[in-house]
Amino acid sequence: MREQPLFRRRYDLSKMVMGSVVIGYVLLLILLPIGQLVHSTFGQGWSGFQRALLNPSALFSMKLTITLALLTAVINTVAGTISAYVLVRYPLPGKKILNAMVDLPFAIPTAVSGLMLLVMFGPKSILGGALQAKGIEVVYAPPGIVLAMIFVTFPFVIRSVQPILEDMGVEMVEAAKILGAGRWQTFFRVVLPTILPGILSGFTLTFSRALAEFGSVVMVAGNIPYKTQTAAVFIYGEIESGNLNNAGTVSLLLLILSFLLLFYQNYLLNRQRFGWWQRLLAKAGMGRKGKNSEFENWAI
Amino acid sequence: MSIEVRKLSKIFADGHRAVQDVSFELLEGEMTAFLGPSGGGKTTMLRMIAGLETPSSGEIYLSGRRVDYLPPQERQIGFVFQNYALFKHMNVFENIAFGLRVQKRNSAYIRERVSELLRRVDLKGLEQRLPDQLSGGQRQRVALARALATEPRLLLLDEPFAAIDAQLRKELRAWVRNLQKEMGITSIFVTHDQQEALEIADRIVVFKQGQVEQLGTPQEVYNSPQTPFVAGFVGEINRYQTGVKNGFTDLGVLKFPIKHQDGRNVIVVIRPEDVSLVPWSAQEDIQAMVLQTTFLGEFFKVDLELADLIRITAHVPKSQGIGLHPKDRVALRIKSFKTFDGLSQLETVFDPTRRAVQEESIFPVGEAV
Ligand SMILES: Nc1ncnc2c1ncn2[C@@H]1O[C@H](COP(=O)(O)OP(=O)(O)OP(=O)(O)O)[C@@H](O)[C@H]1O
Ligand SMILES: [Mg+2]
Numbered sequence: 001m002r003e004q005p006l007f008r009r010r011y012d013l014s015k016m017v018m019g020s021v022v023i024g025y026v027l028l029l030i031l032l033p034i035g036q037l038v039h040s041t042f043g044q045g046w047s048g049f050q051r052a053l054l055n056p057s058a059l060f061s062m063k064l065t066i067t068l069a070l071l072t073a074v075i076n077t078v079a080g081t082i083s084a085y086v087l088v089r090y091p092l093p094g095k096k097i098l099n100a101m102v103d104l105p106f107a108i109p110t111a112v113s114g115l116m117l118l119v120m121f122g123p124k125s126i127l128g129g130a131l132q133a134k135g136i137e138v139v140y141a142p143p144g145i146v147l148a149m150i151f152v153t154f155p156f157v158i159r160s161v162q163p164i165l166e167d168m169g170v171e172m173v174e175a176a177k178i179l180g181a182g183r184w185q186t187f188f189r190v191v192l193p194t195i196l197p198g199i200l201s202g203f204t205l206t207f208s209r210a211l212a213e214f215g216s217v218v219m220v221a222g223n224i225p226y227k228t229q230t231a232a233v234f235i236y237g238e239i240e241s242g243n244l245n246n247a248g249t250v251s252l253l254l255l256i257l258s259f260l261l262l263f264y265q266n267y268l269l270n271r272q273r274f275g276w277w278q279r280l281l282a283k284a285g286m287g288r289k290g291k292n293s294e295f296e297n298w299a300i
Numbered sequence: 301m302s303i304e305v306r307k308l309s310k311i312f313a314d315g316h317r318a319v320q321d322v323s324f325e326l327l328e329g330e331m332t333a334f335l336g337p338s339g340g341g342k343t344t345m346l347r348m349i350a351g352l353e354t355p356s357s358g359e360i361y362l363s364g365r366r367v368d369y370l371p372p373q374e375r376q377i378g379f380v381f382q383n384y385a386l387f388k389h390m391n392v393f394e395n396i397a398f399g400l401r402v403q404k405r406n407s408a409y410i411r412e413r414v415s416e417l418l419r420r421v422d423l424k425g426l427e428q429r430l431p432d433q434l435s436g437g438q439r440q441r442v443a444l445a446r447a448l449a450t451e452p453r454l455l456l457l458d459e460p461f462a463a464i465d466a467q468l469r470k471e472l473r474a475w476v477r478n479l480q481k482e483m484g485i486t487s488i489f490v491t492h493d494q495q496e497a498l499e500i501a502d503r504i505v506v507f508k509q510g511q512v513e514q515l516g517t518p519q520e521v522y523n524s525p526q527t528p529f530v531a532g533f534v535g536e537i538n539r540y541q542t543g544v545k546n547g548f549t550d551l552g553v554l555k556f557p558i559k560h561q562d563g564r565n566v567i568v569v570i571r572p573e574d575v576s577l578v579p580w581s582a583q584e585d586i587q588a589m590v591l592q593t594t595f596l597g598e599f600f601k602v603d604l605e606l607a608d609l610i611r612i613t614a615h616v617p618k619s620q621g622i623g624l625h626p627k628d629r630v631a632l633r634i635k636s637f638k639t640f641d642g643l644s645q646l647e648t649v650f651d652p653t654r655r656a657v658q659e660e661s662i663f664p665v666g667e668a669v
Contacts, residue, residue: 171385174352177372178379179399179450189398193389 034255041248052249057225061234062253068142068230069210072149077203080157081195087158088165105154113151114219117144121220140222145230148216153209157202164198165191201265208261211254301363301453301486302328303349308358310344310510318344320510322358326488326503331480333497334490336507337533342490343382345507346456349488350379362454378447378485380457384439386431392418392442393427399450417445420479437468444476448483455480457489461496473500494534498522506530528640531569538575538612540568549639552608553586558639567640572601574635575614577624584631588612593624600624604632 042049052058086092087099105113121128121138131138138144172194176186192199214232221228223237231250238247303326310319319341326332334342347353349360351372360368367375387395394401396417400410418424421441431439440460447455460476461469477500480487491497497504498518506513506521506529514526525531528539543550544560549568560566580587588604591611600621602614614632616624624630 171381171383172387174372175379175381175385175387175446176398178350178352178375178377179446180373180402181398182373185402189401190387194387 041252048245049249052246058250060226061229061231065231068145069207072210073203073207076206077157081161081199084158084161102155102158105152110152110215114148114216117147117220139220144220145217148220149210149213152216153206156205160202161195161198164195168194204261204265208258304361306359309356311356318510322512324515329484330502332488332503333501334505335497340507341510342507346458350377351375376453378452378455380443380447380460382458384443388431391428391430396445396449421445436464455485455487459490528567528569536572538570553606570637572613572615576633577616577630580629580631586632588632590624590626590628
């Protein structure tokens with residue numbers, strides 16, 4: 001009878017040690033810096049925060065960042081989903097190499113990515129020159145920012161859709177065909193709802209990564225207030241000029257946004273079963289005139 | 301509807317001949333089993349009929365109409381996949397309704413049809429469940445209901461009972477059989493399991509390496525196998541490769557009169573249930589020693605060794621098997637056997653009108669020894 005509690009205590013001890021290591025790690029590396037950021041931002045009180053928040057250039061940078069990141073996420077979600085579909089379903093020559101190349105944007109330092117875009121679209125290059133002749137600004141302008149964001153976030157959607165597509169196999173699609181569904185019906189009613197969690201997750205990841213992008217953006221678009229100054233670049237600029245309060249405030253906003261996205265990604269995305277999405281898709285896919293009541297069974 | 305397949309072949313991109321020159325005809329309203337070993341081409345055959353695989357050559361006719369160039373959507377076929385392939389994101393109701401929604405039926409009709417099918421497959425009340433909230437047997441029935449919803453003219457089932465445990469499998473197959481008879485729908489199911497094929501099929505097509513070995517009713521296939529392969533696949537056999545000597549098989553004590561020329565190679569096939577055991581006596585032709593007995597529920601499997609070390613397996617009734625022990629000496633009588641020539645074609649069916657074997661009354665053998 002004496003041995004068992006002893007054993008249990010030892011077991012508990014190891015559990016406690018492991019637990020505290022993990023908690024300590026998280027605390028030290030993640031929570032403490034965040035706390036410090038909050039602390040310094042509110043160092044000058046609530047009014048300082050408010051003032052910084054209403055600073056027009058800070059507001060502009062936030063708006064610009066969110067708009068461009070959303071645009072990036074939309075573009076990459078469409079392109080990434082199609083790419084994933086092609087990579088999984090179509091017999092392409094050199095598919096293995098193509099597949100390996102998808103991850104390149106993750107491997108290349110973002111400053112290098114930015115530089116590549118800069119030399120490609122800069123006024124001295126053929127492409128950049130041609131675009132400039134037509135009055136289309138790319139570098140040191142928002143299109144350059146979007147290009148940079150698209151480049152560095154390219155793998156996210158592909159890598160979150162691809163495994164689901166592979167896992168799905170062809171049988172559900174074959175079943176749909178035998179039941180009479182044409183190509184589009186099969187896509188909208190069977191394939192899309194199945195890969196939708198992957199698409200949404202890829203979208204969120206792309207969006208949050210694009211929000212945070214600094215290196216490539218500053219390379220391609222520089223730091224022009226009210227034109228190309230994204231939030232991350234703004235923070236950097238404010239730190240440079242010693243304005244810790246402004247930098248902290250925008251950082252905090254970005255942080256909150258990231259938290260919300262993380263929460264959505266981890267909690268809501270796993271929770272909901274896309275009842276309304278399915279209904280929408282069913283409608284889009286089938287183009288039926290029926291009333292909503294017909295779809296009641298789509299909700300789960 | 302009736303199905304006719306003419307000289308159908310399938311050569312895959314890697315050059316593998318999965319189906320070679322297969323022809324057969326199946327009748328309206330019948331339940332046919334595609335039986336054969338793994339890799340025999342059964343699934344490929346089924347997929348070609350359904351339109352999921354394009355034949356390399358040959359023709360397929362459904363009710364006299366050629367369909368092999370039609371896409372699967374236009375063949376009016378129901379297909380139950382081996383792993384069911386239910387739509388994971390749809391609940392039971394929507395899975396079953398899928399084909400009807402594609403046909404743009406109105407919602408009242410869909411509701412009515414789906415609930416009728418749910419009643420038939422005994423799944424009322426589970427409409428709102430997702431496939432991964434169902435048991436294997438329930439999933440299978442959803443897959444069946446989904447396939448039947450659009451009133452297909454032909455139902456194809458690929459190993460429908462393979463993933464289900466033995467007890468439920470027996471119930472389900474009887475149930476599927478009844479449903480099929482009730483609805484009168486022409487059906488084909490694939491199976492590895494000869495018992496299953498014998499039990500519920502009207503007709504069996506035995507496949508081996510992409511070719512049809514035999515097509516017939518369960519009785520024909522069991523009682524008159526055309527090749528040793530069919531004999532061995534449908535039921536158990538004792539199989540001997542031997543020659544012909546003076547008009548008899550050259551198998552020592554298993555000396556049977558056959559009509560072949562001397563020196564030819566023949567394959568002799570004897571089913572275990574055609575071997576009966578009688579008490580040992582010096583007058584009997586075939587004397588044997590028991591090696592091992594195995595209780596198999598309804599009967600005993602008895603492994604025996606004959607005089608010149610030839611082995612044979614017999615199936616004997618429980619009452620007889622219970623008295624047998626290793627090293628017991630008994631005598632055998634062979635009620636029937638078949639011989640095939642070297643090319644595995646049936647040559648002789650020997651059925652000596654069941655040479656009056658005195659039945660088990662003389663046993664138990666144990667005392668007779
Ligand atoms: N897509 C394919 N490409 C190449 N070979 C294939 C393909 N599909 C099947 N085969 C081959 O064709 C042969 C027949 O396959 P099939 O699936 O029809 O057999 P089966 O009788 O259904 O076997 P099982 O009972 O194991 O399901 C096999 O040797 C298989 O390896
Ligand atoms: Mg198969």
